[in-house]
Amino acid sequence: MRLRGRLAQIIPTLVLVSVLVFCLQQLMPGDPAVILAGEERGDPKVLAQIREELWLDRSLPLQYLHWVGNVARGNLGYSWRTRQPVSQLIAQKLPVTAQLGVMAFVIALLIGVPAGVVAAVKRNGPLDYIANAIGLAGLSMPNFWFGIMLVLLVSVDLGWLPPSGYVPLTEDVRQSLATTIMPAFVLGNAIAAILMRHTRSAMLSVLDQDYVRTARAKGLPESQVILRHALRNALIPVVTLGALELGTLLSGAVLTEQVFSIPGFGKMVVDAVFNRDYPVVQGVVLVTACLFILLNLLADVLYVLVNPRLRRA
């Protein structure tokens, strides 16, 4: 089966991702032991002790095996700044970004799919051109700038929403939504543009199918033909392709969280970069890559599951 093949493909990819992330460490300027030793960097005993602890005195392949063995057991190392386990830091921040991401994805679906349907149905008409133009603009707009402009309008001029900050969902749902709706909209906007394009092309191909013609011939109202017959089939590739936009979402989250001062995953990476907290940077890259690979797999599985035609193949 194809799925088994996919699973077999994932393992070398995961291994390579880990090698890649490990190699990042080698790009680092200076000796990690010296940086870690801080004040005591003059003491060769301390340096030797750190090197031994971190296996820095071993050969590179051994260092890699040591590191990857730890990673496999869930130990992503310790933050150089706070000495907390990196996995714990990530676990703390991930829910914030997840909330933002889910909201953004819902917003993107709510905008992108209807826009794509309209564009496809009114193909080459004015609405199609408008949808395409807005879509292209959405893809070309740097989302941090869009965020700043939105803050300028909604928070500074109109005073409707707080310009920055974050309240967790568990504390106060209303406040939490108020602080995240604007960033989620900013984040969702680029994905909406991509979903619109996917939806439009999927709808166009579906609208030519025989079963759509049959539905029309039966005398079904056009809205039924489009929503029940065409859209249901067109959505299958759209949702699975949309799921692959996780990378866009995470990249966007870094910037959006910066603009709106949301203490999520993305803000953690940027802070870690400025603090030269390399283990955190490494951990974040590794976790996002694994998330992406798993979601990719999930999208493939889903695709086969919701598409009975492929189950036989």
Added chain:
Amino acid sequence: MAPTRRPHDATGDAMQDPRRDAKGHAGGSGAGADAKGPASGGGAGGDAGGDLAGYAGGGDGMGDAGHHPGKGGVALGQPAGRAAATADPPGAPQPRIRRRTPDRTLGQTPGRLAVRRFLRRPAAVAGMAVIVLFVAAALLAPVLAPYDPIATSWSAIRKAPSATHWMGTDENGRDVLSRVLFGARASLLAGVVSVLIAAGIGVPAGLLAGFAGGWVDAVLSRIVDAMLACPFLILAIALTAFLGPDLANAMIAIGVSTAPRFMRVARAATLEVTGADYVQAAWSLGARASRVAIRHVAPNIVPPVLVQATLALAAAIIAEASLSFLGLGQQPPAPSWGSMLNAAQRFLTQAPWLAVFPGLAIFLCVLSFNLVGDGLRDALDPRAR
């Protein structure tokens, strides 16, 4: 013998790059949906399949025109692929038959035809014009800029746009217009250099993978998978973090993070081209592999690579602005659109104009590259719409 390949390899390509896919298939040949399924394995070459057919064949879909005289009339202006790929809905009026004598296309090089198709798209031409303006602004910045972009002036701090300062002044009394003009240098330079780095790594790797096949391809493709699994910006941020924040490192980071996309495109195009008759002919004449690769395959993967390069330029400019916005790109006081926006955020209530103009510049520049990229794709690849 020319290498052969399992078809599903190639479909993997179409599937893994959804953004390109969406553009490539917009217009609905249905490949967007099919490409994911194993059933579509026959369509080797994935997204580049259509890319080359129109170009390398030299024929602008004119083959279709021959079969469907009714659609032949639209063949030039409206790429024939569109008509061929999506059948007209039943009852749709047949396009009016316009007699266009074939000598308009006969004897024309594919390149010239592509230029002509490109020029027929007003949006793409407008994008090109804006890019020319930006390039001129960057090159002539010292002449055009009314003030020194890094000269501070205590008497002109955060002044609103006026006749003396068209875009106002910033928190250090520097002229925003001058900084935006000089900022074009950082952005365009970062865009061009990082795309060159990306293409320099990705295209030879893709050519090698597609041409050599076997374990070379398997290894290179897995490396690319691994790199693509890391979100683009996060990978670029991590690379700049480890390399150290400055413009040159940002360019390297963006280039390296973009390279896998070029590899994908070049590989898919190579697979497509290696099956073509003229490549088979070269093999049968006893040409050496290196000669076939360099003389026959490489020139014919240029069109899809060119399209990818234009779109990658747009992405690289956003990426540079993003890194500079985060403080990881161009370092102050040198002007860059991204870092100007970073500074502007602190004065949003007092000096909103600081945030407007640099962002507008990024948006216009990126939009233009995207328009040109879309136009180039349609011009070089009449089938994928």
